Amino acid sequence: MIDRISRDKLAETLRQYVSGRVTNDALDNLEINTKDDGVIAIKDAAWFLYDDLYQHKAIGKHRIEKDNRHEVSKWIIFLQSDEEYLWPRPTTFQKLFSILTLGFYKVNNSNKGEKEAWPFFTMESLENALKKPKLLNGETKKKK
Template sequence: MRHLSIGLITNDEFEDYITDDVTFGWLPEQYYRAKEAKLDDAIIRPMLELSWCLYSDLKEHKLKDQYKLDEKQLKDIARFILFLHSDNEYEWSYIDPTNPFIRFSFKDIILSVITFGQHYKDKRNEREKEFAEMQKMGDFDYWPFISKERYEEQLKSQPFLSEKKANA
């Protein structure tokens, strides 16, 4: 994720690494279908879905120039990477961040047509309500850490650019 976010590798190279090393051959946006997704570390699926939203998969590119991430995105990614290098357990409930329509079955599509879109609106409202409830579980500004305190604690023992590493 670090290499992708600062433009060292392309989106296609990132997906190759992910499918080889993390998702048992599944692309990030399809990992939810893998049987391993139900047994894997709880942070993997949200991280994959989040990383998939960083780039377009329509053509190969690096996150540079017109695709460059903004400062807030880079700061958020640094926090995500810090979490991944910690021993913290992921404590948030899972909420699917994708538009409900993307995961619709044929039945859902038919129901949406028959109800003039009300079925889709209901699903979207349900998702928004779940997200609002999930945000109440902790300090969402520090996600994937559950609290500011856990985040700050990890910053004190962070694995990057620390004196311990530099003197080793």
């Protein structure tokens, strides 16, 4: 199930956080009431981007490094796409173990999907989304 409102809200907040315009609290406190597994999984993954012990922006020592910025860009592209999230839901144990290992244990460990494409399921679906970007594509929204 795709929840366009939640996807757009999370994509925009991620963009603002990574660019240093909002604090980690804006991302951490973003309320997402959805059954869209992609939104839930990406919000969970975003928790590893910041220090939740105090409020800060992603600047200075909290700046998101280039590799991680590239990864977050993939998440945003996914959120803006109409791709279904096909990865299996992690068990409570997998989530807990990931937290205890500070994210070294990845909960998205399905053998069927292509891990480098996450949150897309395959590199082909990622490449297709990259060919049809929602932002900066030269189109303007039609007025209603």
